[in-house]
Amino acid sequence: MSDAPDFDGLSCPAPLAGHDTVQLAHGAGGRLSAELIDAHVLPRFRNDLLAKLEDQAVFTLPPGRVAFSTDTFVVTPLEFPGGDIGDLAVNGTVNDVAMSGARPLYLSVGLVLEEGLPLALLDRILGSMERAAHAAGVSVVTGDTKVVDRGSCDGMFVNTSGIGVVPDGVALSAASLRPGDAVLLSGTIADHGMAVMSVREGLSFRSTIQSDTAALGGLVADLLAAAPGLRALRDPTRGGLATTLNEFAHASRVGIRVEDGAVPVRDDTAAA
Amino acid sequence: MSDAPDFDGLSCPAPLAGHDTVQLAHGAGGRLSAELIDAHVLPRFRNDLLAKLEDQAVFTLPPGRVAFSTDTFVVTPLEFPGGDIGDLAVNGTVNDVAMSGARPLYLSVGLVLEEGLPLALLDRILGSMERAAHAAGVSVVTGDTKVVDRGSCDGMFVNTSGIGVVPDGVALSAASLRPGDAVLLSGTIADHGMAVMSVREGLSFRSTIQSDTAALGGLVADLLAAAPGLRALRDPTRGGLATTLNEFAHASRVGIRVEDGAVPVRDDTAAA
Numbered sequence: 001m002s003d004a005p006d007f008d009g010l011s012c013p014a015p016l017a018g019h020d021t022v023q024l025a026h027g028a029g030g031r032l033s034a035e036l037i038d039a040h041v042l043p044r045f046r047n048d049l050l051a052k053l054e055d056q057a058v059f060t061l062p063p064g065r066v067a068f069s070t071d072t073f074v075v076t077p078l079e080f081p082g083g084d085i086g087d088l089a090v091n092g093t094v095n096d097v098a099m100s101g102a103r104p105l106y107l108s109v110g111l112v113l114e115e116g117l118p119l120a121l122l123d124r125i126l127g128s129m130e131r132a133a134h135a136a137g138v139s140v141v142t143g144d145t146k147v148v149d150r151g152s153c154d155g156m157f158v159n160t161s162g163i164g165v166v167p168d169g170v171a172l173s174a175a176s177l178r179p180g181d182a183v184l185l186s187g188t189i190a191d192h193g194m195a196v197m198s199v200r201e202g203l204s205f206r207s208t209i210q211s212d213t214a215a216l217g218g219l220v221a222d223l224l225a226a227a228p229g230l231r232a233l234r235d236p237t238r239g240g241l242a243t244t245l246n247e248f249a250h251a252s253r254v255g256i257r258v259e260d261g262a263v264p265v266r267d268d269t270a271a272a
Numbered sequence: 273m274s275d276a277p278d279f280d281g282l283s284c285p286a287p288l289a290g291h292d293t294v295q296l297a298h299g300a301g302g303r304l305s306a307e308l309i310d311a312h313v314l315p316r317f318r319n320d321l322l323a324k325l326e327d328q329a330v331f332t333l334p335p336g337r338v339a340f341s342t343d344t345f346v347v348t349p350l351e352f353p354g355g356d357i358g359d360l361a362v363n364g365t366v367n368d369v370a371m372s373g374a375r376p377l378y379l380s381v382g383l384v385l386e387e388g389l390p391l392a393l394l395d396r397i398l399g400s401m402e403r404a405a406h407a408a409g410v411s412v413v414t415g416d417t418k419v420v421d422r423g424s425c426d427g428m429f430v431n432t433s434g435i436g437v438v439p440d441g442v443a444l445s446a447a448s449l450r451p452g453d454a455v456l457l458s459g460t461i462a463d464h465g466m467a468v469m470s471v472r473e474g475l476s477f478r479s480t481i482q483s484d485t486a487a488l489g490g491l492v493a494d495l496l497a498a499a500p501g502l503r504a505l506r507d508p509t510r511g512g513l514a515t516t517l518n519e520f521a522h523a524s525r526v527g528i529r530v531e532d533g534a535v536p537v538r539d540d541t542a543a544a
Contacts, residue, residue: 029510053519054446055368055506056341058438061333069328070380070433071416074424096327108342110382110431144343152346152426159382161342161433166330174326234327238301247325 022117027147036145040123044130045109049141057141059106064165067102069093072110072159078125081195082210085158086128091215093160094136095235098217101172101224102164104136109143110159115150125156136215138162170224176231177252186219187212188264189241194272209269294389299419308417312395316402317381321413329413331378336437339374341365344382344431350397353467354482357430358400363487365432366408367507370489373444373496374436376408381415382431387422397428408487410434442496448503449524458491459484460536461513466544481541 025032042051049057073089090107097104109129113122133140192211216235223230236244241263245256297304314323321329345361362379369376381401385394405412464483488507495502508516513535517528 027510029512029515033511052445052447053523054372056339056372056374058337058339058372058374060337065330065332066338066435067328067330068378068380068435069414070382070431072382072384072418072429072431074384074418074420100326100328100330102328102330106340108340108433110342110344110433112344112346112384112429142341146344146346148346148426151423153429154420154424157344157384157425157429159342159344159431159433161380161382161431163338163340163435173324175324238299239305240301243301251325 020119022113022115022119022122022147024115024147024149027113027145033145040119040126041143041145044126045133045140045143047139047141049139050143057106059141061105061163062165064102064167067097067100067104067164067166068161069096070159070161071096072157074154074157075196076154077196077199078121078155080199080211081208082192083195083213084125084128085156086125087132088211088213089158089160090129090132090136090138091213092235092237093162094132094138094215094217097162097164098215098220099172099233099235100164100166101170101220101230101233102166103221104138104162104164104215104217106163107133107138107140108159108161109140110161111143111145112153112157112159113145113147114153114155115147117155122156125158129158132215136217167224172230172232174232174234174248174251177248177254177256178231179254181231181254183245183256183258185241185264186216188266188269189236190265190269193240194269198272209266209272292391294385294387294391294394294419296387296419296421299385299417305417312391312398313415313417316398317405317412317415319411319413321411322415329378329380331413333377333435334437336374336439339369339372339376339436339438340433341368342431342433343368344429346426346429347468348426349468349471350393350427352471352483353480354464355467355485356397356400357428358397359404360483360485361430361432362401362404362408362410363485364507364509365434366404366410366487366489369434369436370487370492371444371505371507372436372438373442373492373502373505374438375493376410376434376436376487376489378435379405379410379412380431380433381412382433383415383417384425384429384431385417385419386425386427387419389427394428397430401430404487408489439496444502444504446504446506446520446523449520449526449528450503451526453503453526455517455528455530457513457536458488460538460541461508462537462541465512466541470544481538481544 026036071092078085094104195209195211234244249256298308343364350357366376467481467483506516521528
């Protein structure tokens with residue numbers, strides 16, 4: 001990674017052939033597409049698999065069952081306190097893979113860009129994806145970029161799909177819960193949702209609530225080592241804690257009792 | 273598959289709780305999301321992995337290197353002569369996986385739906401995906417559905433990511449071409465692009481040009497058996513034949529001479 005770009009994002013690639021916004025031709029598969037990929041995408045995710053620019057990545061996986069997940073991210077605004085659509089898209093899929101007990105290894109990235117999107121904003125988001133992938137220990141090995149007419153998408157959408165390998169002996173499932181099990185939360189709830197909403201709705205709070213987007217692969221590995229009897233893991237997103245517990249209860253045919261005061265919520269998040 | 277829905281698409285699921293178009297709440301992760309998945313998606317792609325509704329699918333792959341590809345489909349109009357965004361999305365990724373010489377096995381599907389999309393149209397497209405996946409011998413094992421505000425996307429976008437396994441001894445690459453190699457085309461060019469454009473631009477032709485969207489996994493297996501010295505395969509999409517040959521020439525540092533009369537184009541496609 002000696003030729004990796006500045007992690008602080010202080011250096012930006014030069015504008016493409018005089019453009020400082022995304023053009024329709026950037027998605028048409030011709031010369032301008034190649035320039036976009038060469039100048040803005042490849043320097044971020046440099047690895048031998050992606051560099052081949054084949055229409056698919058081919059690699060050998062370590063032994064074990066394969067975990068495969070996908071998620072499309074459509075958040076507005078694209079940048080919010082504590083993160084942006086880039087690290088959200090990397091962490092979201094890394095975590096969905098990790099929740100099976102798998103070690104996340106490889107990601108695909110599918111970008112849908114709106115004509116007119118500032119290239120400087122795209123660069124910030126790609127930089128954020130690069131840092132998130134690096135922190136999570138995953139490689140972006142294949143991708144796709146489409147450009148849609150102005151007004152046809154909300155700035156940009158990002159799909160990430162991820163592959164990981166589940167160690168032998170690990171079998172987590174929402175259907176495995178048994179009476180007597182305890183529910184553990186790894187942190188306060190609702191911070192991400194409230195951080196996004198605070199910007200979207202133009203709300204202002206005395207204390208800025210930050211998204212807690214983060215990759216949880218390391219936490220999962222530690223959990224599996226400390227608690228080999230673990231039944232199921234979930235990274236709650238849309239629907240939050242309530243939807244997750246409902247899905248668990250439904251899949252395992254159990255009831256789950258939640259004690260109101262035992263669910264950690266930051267004071268400022270609760271106030272918001 | 274005895275409980276699979278009618279492949280002719282003659283039976284449609286009942287509208288959701290009185291809705292006949294996609295609502296924002298269908299993407300919010302709550303009750304209406306669950307109803308959309310249960311009533312419209314799961315009956316199409318019924319398999320044990322998807323039915324678990326975990327945030328990831330976990331499976332064992334046969335031995336061999338893994339091929340992984342992604343593509344987001346943003347075609348307008350969503351339906352066109354010879355196909356729709358659904359079979360296009362399945363075939364496109366199946367083919368990108370197959371072009372490595374791999375046997376395509378598993379797909380993810382990420383839907384971005386625009387508020388107000390008719391559910392009957394969504395059902396036709398999902399039915400088309402189901403038939404395409406069945407024809408290609410792949411299973412849709414994990415997915416994601418988002419709904420965006422009216423005007424935020426062009427009806428629907430579909431991301432598919434695919435996983436396949438490359439048999440030992442097969443190593444195809446755009447960088448493998450050598451002087452003296454021949455270029456083979458599997459059919460006429462430009463039919464798909466012209467079929468889409470004919471509808472988009474309101475053009476009408478005496479003879480309807482049909483998209484030639486199809487899964488090519490079987491063709492690839494036959495090719496590998498008949499021509500073990502095969503260097504590289506590509507399923508040309510955006511940019512067409514010219515871009516593909518340019519990418520091959522660039523990756524292999526060779527020149528490619530194309531004889532104009534030797535490129536097969538249907539008369540009506542050429543006229544259009």
